Amino acid sequence: xxxxxxxxxxxxxxxxxxxxxxxxxxxxxxxxxxxxxxxxxxxxxxxxxxxxxxxxxxxxxxxxxxxxxxxxxxxxxxxxxxxxxxxxxxxxxxxxxxxxxxxxxxxxxxxxxxxxxxxxxxxxxxxxxxxxxxxxxxxxxxxxxxxxxxxxxxxxxxxxxxxxxxxxxxxxxxxxxxxxxxxxxxxxxxxxxxxxxxx
Amino acid sequence: xxxxxxxxxxxxxxxxxxxxxxxxxxxxxxxxxxxxxxxxxxxxxxxxxxxxxxxxxxxxxxxxxxxxxxxxxxxxxxxxxxxxxxxxxxxxxxxxxxxxxxxxxxxxxxxxxxxxxxxxxxxxxxxxxxxxxxxxxxxxxxxxxxxxxxxxxxxxxxxxxxxxxxxxxxxxxxxxxxxxxxxxxxxxxxxxxxxxxxxxxxxxxxxxxxxxxxxxxxxxxxxxxxxxxxxxxxxxxxxxxxxxxxxxxxxxxxxxxxxxxxxxxxxxxxxxxxxxxxxxxxxxxxxxxxxxxxxxxxxxxxxxxxxxxxxxxxxxxxxxxxxxxxxxxxxxxxxxxxxxxxxxxxxxxxxxxxxxxxxxxxxxxxxxxxxxxxxxxxxxxxxxxxxxxxxxxxxxxxxxxxxxxxxxxxxx
Numbered sequence: 001x002x003x004x005x006x007x008x009x010x011x012x013x014x015x016x017x018x019x020x021x022x023x024x025x026x027x028x029x030x031x032x033x034x035x036x037x038x039x040x041x042x043x044x045x046x047x048x049x050x051x052x053x054x055x056x057x058x059x060x061x062x063x064x065x066x067x068x069x070x071x072x073x074x075x076x077x078x079x080x081x082x083x084x085x086x087x088x089x090x091x092x093x094x095x096x097x098x099x100x101x102x103x104x105x106x107x108x109x110x111x112x113x114x115x116x117x118x119x120x121x122x123x124x125x126x127x128x129x130x131x132x133x134x135x136x137x138x139x140x141x142x143x144x145x146x147x148x149x150x151x152x153x154x155x156x157x158x159x160x161x162x163x164x165x166x167x168x169x170x171x172x173x174x175x176x177x178x179x180x181x182x183x184x185x186x187x188x189x190x191x192x193x194x195x196x197x198x199x
Numbered sequence: 200x201x202x203x204x205x206x207x208x209x210x211x212x213x214x215x216x217x218x219x220x221x222x223x224x225x226x227x228x229x230x231x232x233x234x235x236x237x238x239x240x241x242x243x244x245x246x247x248x249x250x251x252x253x254x255x256x257x258x259x260x261x262x263x264x265x266x267x268x269x270x271x272x273x274x275x276x277x278x279x280x281x282x283x284x285x286x287x288x289x290x291x292x293x294x295x296x297x298x299x300x301x302x303x304x305x306x307x308x309x310x311x312x313x314x315x316x317x318x319x320x321x322x323x324x325x326x327x328x329x330x331x332x333x334x335x336x337x338x339x340x341x342x343x344x345x346x347x348x349x350x351x352x353x354x355x356x357x358x359x360x361x362x363x364x365x366x367x368x369x370x371x372x373x374x375x376x377x378x379x380x381x382x383x384x385x386x387x388x389x390x391x392x393x394x395x396x397x398x399x400x401x402x403x404x405x406x407x408x409x410x411x412x413x414x415x416x417x418x419x420x421x422x423x424x425x426x427x428x429x430x431x432x433x434x435x436x437x438x439x440x441x442x443x444x445x446x447x448x449x450x451x452x453x454x455x456x457x458x459x460x461x462x463x464x465x466x467x468x469x470x471x472x473x474x475x476x477x478x479x480x481x482x483x484x485x486x487x488x489x490x491x492x493x494x495x496x497x498x499x500x501x502x503x504x505x506x507x508x509x510x511x512x513x514x515x516x517x518x519x520x521x522x523x524x525x526x527x528x529x530x531x532x533x534x535x536x537x538x539x540x541x542x543x544x545x546x547x548x549x550x551x552x553x554x555x556x557x558x559x560x561x562x563x564x565x566x567x568x569x570x571x572x573x574x575x576x577x578x579x580x581x582x583x584x585x586x587x588x589x590x591x592x593x594x595x596x597x598x599x600x601x602x603x604x605x606x607x608x609x610x611x
Contacts, residue, residue, distance in 0.1 A: 002491050003500065006507060009484075016270070020263055031258035045259055052266035053273060125248045144249035169210060179245060 004068060012059045023052060026069055029146065030076045036141040037080040039130040047083060051076040066155050073148075074156040077138060084134050128178045136171035143168050202228075202235050209239055213246055379471040381528050382441055384448050384462045385535040388455030393431050393540040399454050400435065400536065407447040409439030409531075431540040438531040451536060458539075471525050478518040485511045 010018035030051055035044035054075050062071055129137055142148045142156065154164045205228050211217050212225050229236045390396040404411060413436040439447045444462070452460060488507055495501040542564060549557070 002494065006488065006491065006503070010507070014274070016267060019270075020267070023263065027258040027262055028256075031262060032253040032256050035256060036253070045262065045265075048258065048262055049266045049269055052263070053269045056270045057273065121248055122252055125245075125252055129252075140249060144246060145252050147250070172210060176242065176245060 005064075008059065008062070008068065011056075019056060022068075023055065023072075026072050029069075029073065033073060033076050033141060033146060034080055036126075036129065036145055037077065037134075037138060038083070039126070043083070047076070047080050051079050054079060067152075070152050070155050073142075073152075077142070077156055081134055081138065124182060125179075128175060128182055131178055132171065132174060135167065136174050139164075139168045139171040140175055144172075202232060205229075205232075205235050206238060209235075209242055212239070213243055376468070376472045376475055378466070379468045379525065379529055381465045381467055381525075382444055382462060382532045383465075383534070384444060384532060385460060385537075386448060386451055386457065387459040387537045387539070388452075389458055389539050389541045390455035391541060393433075393538070396454050397433060397538065400451060400538070403447060403450050403454070404437050404439065407439050407443040407450075409437050409443070409447065409534075412436050412438055412533075433536075433538040435536040435538065437534050437536065439534060441530055441532045444532040444534070448534065451534075455538065467525060467529075471522075474518055474521050474525070478515065478522060481511055481515050481518065485515060 004022065007018040007022040011022050027048075031044060031048045034047040034051070035041065038044045038047055051072070055072055058075075062068065066074075129140065132140070138157070139153070142153045143150070148156070150161055150164050150168070153159075153168075154161045157164070159167075205225060208217065208221065208225055212222060217225070229239060388396070401411070414433070415435075416431065416433045448460070448462065485508065488504060488511065491504050492501070492508075495504055542561070
């Protein structure tokens with residue numbers, strides 16, 4: 001911990017090696033959070049890089065009021081959510097344009113065919129996860145995928161603890177609902193998963 | 200308990216946040232209720248799936264490398280800024296240096312300086328300079344500004360103070376370290392009794408516990424006596440304890456006729472306390488890092504800590520040096536005294552009659568000086584004139600001899 005503080009100060013003064021040593025233990029988690037929030041590897045990598053850059057430039061504003069790791073993940077989460085919001089806006093704009101020009105926009109269910117082929121449970125979960133709202137996906141990724149505590153999540157998202165708890169519970173039930181719909185269309189996924197677990 | 204209320208607790212059951220009794224109730228219900236059992240299975244399977252979603256995921260190997268490339272690019276971009284800033288301020292400073300004398304041209308001090316009669320430069324009788332105090336002062340100012348500029352982008356230490364707190368902070372500074380004010384003074388004097396007045400000034404410096412750091416004189420007694428023309432000039436830089444500054448300048452002004460004088464005060468409380476605070480925080484940091492030493496486990500950690508310690512030590516010494524220089528400038532005021540030797544000094548508040556009289560006397564003196572100088576120069580030119588006369592005489596003789604010869608030939 002003390003070593004971390006010293007590296008923090010060195011990195012704050014522009015020492016690149018200290019910065020690398022400081023960030024290495026957190027790279028995997030940063031990348032995983034980005035991957036699950038962004039939904040694909042290319043965007044995850046971009047966001048992870050951007051997170052590191054952002055950490056570097058704002059090291060001076062880190063005052064040690066939170067754990068350093070929590071602060072880093074907070075930056076990653078906020079960066080991903082900003083990016084997603086930005087994209088949604090652009091997507092909405094381009095969708096409007098396409099509709100105006102007479103393009104028939106496909107609905108989500110047309111993916112069902114390819115989904116049926118992907119029997120791998122993880123891929124299904126990923127797919128369902130990506131269909132959730134940003135808010136719910138963030139909650140599930142932080143709590144159930146990455147295993148952060150409620151307190152850490154509250155700190156990362158600057159939300160009251162109770163709000164975090166109720167959002168997580170809503171996100172979970174929403175996820176279940178979506179998953180069941182998926183299962184109905186694609187056979188008994190639950191059965192498969194349960195069997196896997198028991199086995 | 201009915202199934203609905205049981206299901207409300209299933210999430211908490213999976214989280215492991217129920218009391219043992221509550222958990223027992225759920226488990227007993229599930230034994231007899233296949234529907235709730237199915238629900239629990241589904242949920243726990245999903246939870247399991249989510250928990251292990253990222254098991255095989257690791258960050259790409261080159262993530263750090265690529266991020267560092269971005270960071271270096273960003274660093275370069277940022278580093279360019281201060282260059283603009285520095286060159287901008289240098290340009291501004293140059294403009295100011297050129298403009299200031301022009302603006303101040305009509306004012307007392309600089310005009311009296313400009314009018315100071317300067318003797319030929321090769322007539323400096325002597326010139327001693329111990330450490331030029333004024334020069335050091337300027338260097339200090341520069342260093343401090345450079346430090347600030349650096350802070351802007353390196354972001355050395357915590358918290359750039361918030362604007363709103365600035366005023367409060369300044370009064371607080373004054374409370375902790377006291378008001379820090381650098382006082383300097385200048386006095387320009389005209390004197391009729393140059394030697395006596397210089398002695399008097401030097402005695403005053405000693406009397407008030409000060410010392411002379413620089414003393415430059417031009418013109419010499421021999422020179423002024425030879426031509427009977429008063430033109431000696433002295434620039435004296437002295438340091439006196441700040442508590443004696445007022446008394447010293449009052450006394451020094453009585454020595455000759457004052458043509459210009461003033462006291463400058465520069466409030467450096469903010470800069471001083473900034474430096475002092477930085478020093479304190481570095482010292483605290485030093486002690487803390489020293490504490491790490493015992494807990495270091497590997498040689499590389501130990502070396503890392505030692506290099507950090509020596510860096511902190513250097514910074515602490517630099518800051519302490521800054522503080523010492525501030526203290527020296529604050530505790531001892533610098534006074535620049537210029538003394539001009541004049542033949543007849545006007546009193547501090549001359550009447551019209553006095554001015555007319557002095558003017559006539561000066562005019563007559565100039566005339567006499569001119570006449571005397573002419574005589575002196577003429578006397579000094581005797582060898583040349585003699586040489587000329589001899590040359591002319593020889594030429595005349597030769598011409599006369601030739602003319603006589605021609606006449607004689609004609610006669611024959």
